[in-house]
Amino acid sequence: MTAEFDLAMGEVARLEDVVDRRALAEVCRTFFELFSISVRVFSREGSLLADAHEEQEVCRYVNTLGDGRRACSRIVSDVKRLDPEGEAVSHSCFTGAEYRVVPLHYQGRRLGRFVIGPYVPAEMREVPRSLLVIDSRVDAETARAALHEMPRVRRETVERIGHHFSRVLDLILFSGHRAYLTSNMHIASVRESYRELVDKNSKLQDAYDKLKELDRLKSNFLATMSHELRTPLTSIIGYSDMLEAGIGGDLNEEQTEFVGTIRQKGEHLLALITSLLDMNKLEQGTMRLNRKHLDVRVLVTDLQKTLTPSALKKGVQLVTEIEPEIGNVFVDPVRINQVLFNLAENALKFTPKGGTVRFTARATEFAKDADDFGASMFDLVETAVEIGIIDSGIGIAKDEQNKIFDAFYQVDGSSTREHGGTGLGLSIVKRIVDAHGGKVRVESEPGHGAAFLITLPRDASFE
Numbered sequence: 001m002t003a004e005f006d007l008a009m010g011e012v013a014r015l016e017d018v019v020d021r022r023a024l025a026e027v028c029r030t031f032f033e034l035f036s037i038s039v040r041v042f043s044r045e046g047s048l049l050a051d052a053h054e055e056q057e058v059c060r061y062v063n064t065l066g067d068g069r070r071a072c073s074r075i076v077s078d079v080k081r082l083d084p085e086g087e088a089v090s091h092s093c094f095t096g097a098e099y100r101v102v103p104l105h106y107q108g109r110r111l112g113r114f115v116i117g118p119y120v121p122a123e124m125r126e127v128p129r130s131l132l133v134i135d136s137r138v139d140a141e142t143a144r145a146a147l148h149e150m151p152r153v154r155r156e157t158v159e160r161i162g163h164h165f166s167r168v169l170d171l172i173l174f175s176g177h178r179a180y181l182t183s184n185m186h187i188a189s190v191r192e193s194y195r196e197l198v199d200k201n202s203k204l205q206d207a208y209d210k211l212k213e214l215d216r217l218k219s220n221f222l223a224t225m226s227h228e229l230r231t232p233l234t235s236i237i238g239y240s241d242m243l244e245a246g247i248g249g250d251l252n253e254e255q256t257e258f259v260g261t262i263r264q265k266g267e268h269l270l271a272l273i274t275s276l277l278d279m280n281k282l283e284q285g286t287m288r289l290n291r292k293h294l295d296v297r298v299l300v301t302d303l304q305k306t307l308t309p310s311a312l313k314k315g316v317q318l319v320t321e322i323e324p325e326i327g328n329v330f331v332d333p334v335r336i337n338q339v340l341f342n343l344a345e346n347a348l349k350f351t352p353k354g355g356t357v358r359f360t361a362r363a364t365e366f367a368k369d370a371d372d373f374g375a376s377m378f379d380l381v382e383t384a385v386e387i388g389i390i391d392s393g394i395g396i397a398k399d400e401q402n403k404i405f406d407a408f409y410q411v412d413g414s415s416t417r418e419h420g421g422t423g424l425g426l427s428i429v430k431r432i433v434d435a436h437g438g439k440v441r442v443e444s445e446p447g448h449g450a451a452f453l454i455t456l457p458r459d460a461s462f463e
Contacts, residue, residue, distance in 0.1 A: 015043045015104065015111040015173075021050060023172050027165070028052035035161060036151045041104075041114045041169075046080060049112070056118060058095050058131075058146035065135040079115060088162055090155075093118055096128040097150060102162045106173045114169070116162055120147065122154040229273055237266045276424065289332040289435060296326045296385050300359050303340050307348060307357075315353035322361045329385050329456045335432045336456075342425045343389045343452045350393035351449075360388035366438075366457045383458050384438075390451040396444040404442065405430040 028039045029052040038053030062068035071094055079091050079099045088102040097118035104112045127144045153161075240263035242248060244256065251259065304320050311318045329336075347357045366384035396404065405426050433440045437457050444450035 015106075016047065016049060018173060019049065020172060020175070023175075024050040024169075025052070027168050027172065031161070031165060035153070037116055037119050037153065037158075037161070039114060039116055039165065041112065042080070043112045044083075044110060056097075056146075057149040058097070058143065059118070061142060061146045062095065062131075062134065065137055067135040068138070071134050083110075083113060085110065088159070094128070094130040094134055095147060095150075096120060096124055096131060097147075098155075098158075100158050100162055102166060104166070104169060106170065111173075114162075114165060116158060116165070118150065119158065120150045120152045122152045122157075124152075230270065233266055233270045233273070237263055237270065240266065272424075287335075287432075287435065289335060291330050291332050293328045293330055294333055294336070295328055296361050296387070297322050299329075299336070299340070300361050300387065303337070303344055304359055306341065307344050310345075310348055311357065314348065314351075316348055316351050317356045319356055319358045320360075321358060323363060326361050326363060326385065327458070329458055331436055331456060336436070339429045339432050339454065340387065340389070342429055343454075346425065347389050347391035347393065347450070347452070351391045352393065355392040355449075357392075358388070358390040360386075360390065362386050362388075364455060366455055384455050385458065387454045387456070388451055390449065392449040395446040395448050396442060396450050397446050401442050401444065405440075 024041055028041065028050045031037070031039050032052035032054075036054075038051070040051040040053065041049045043049055059072060062072050075091075075093050079101065082089060082091060082101045084101055084103045086103065088100060091099045091101060093099070095118070097120050099115055099117035100119075101113055101115050103110055104114060127140070127147055131143050131147065132138055132140055240259050243251065243259045244263065300320060300322055304318050308318060344357065344359070351357055362385070364384050364386045366382045430440050433454055433456070439455045440452065442450060442452050
């Protein structure tokens, strides 16, 4: 029967698997002290598990004689081989002593046996002849005196001792069996949990490998798109410009409008492709930052100059508020200009005619946890610059503010469709700012405009 079957059925296969040997040895010792009779416990296979005994004087004397020693060895071997199926059996020794061999059953299974003895039956009155003739050198008086030292017990008493010892062993086995089941159930549970964990890890690894392959295919697609779409789009935009300029001949008003639409949609598609490529580079970690020291005042002033024509055309006022002695930041000029232009263009887009867009810049401090555990007493504080782009437009709801930096997320389908947009701009903004070791946040209420605030550390050492 397998261990798993034994466990499932609550059965015990081997005595040594469930018995507490210390407790077993203690029981044997207690019975020996009470009755002065040796007790030995054997497994079903004949292994000695516990014993408490004292060599008897007659045994010691017989073992000094050659024939007696050999006869004694045979008796011990015979007793050890006895394995009664049902009832206990007695085995006589040539000394007149007896051994009581009691089978040990638990849950209907024979697990082992225990041996009581040797002892002299109280009914025996004379020294048996078998002792006196076992060896030619036996001294009758010495043998008689030695045999007299062996415990004398009535057979009924030995039977009761065996019965009580069996009861005690039943309790020990029950306790050990319960602990054995608990332990094995725990082991089985751990094994099953481990098997499930291995299975889940295998599935997760498969899913990860598939996602990694999909990511590789996406990167390859974007790389292909960069070459296959940007090149013809550039040609379309270029030829549209030439047609609008009249290089191919004069155009009537309707033709000019059509060509302008072609150029406008081409530029929009090219911007979308460029945004996708930028997003891919940021996700892959392949976008390199070429940092330089930039004057913040010049950075913000140039942004205002770039957007002034669009603001005038829409009827929106641009205001610049820069602290004196604002100083420099160490950033990638191309990428930071991309961030500021993206935010400023959004602010202008969502600000109605007659509204205001403010560009602000002020000195501040930038705190970063020293060990990323958030312990404020260990925060590292660095000087930084906060650049704000604040509009008086439609604003952003509170529950949307944590989502607007997700790729392709658009706050309101209707307003976004009205003003245009791909849902990538703010995601790119956040990733570029993060790559600089900075932070970007938004403060807004619906109907009261939105403020996008970018905090950039002054030094590259703060990455």
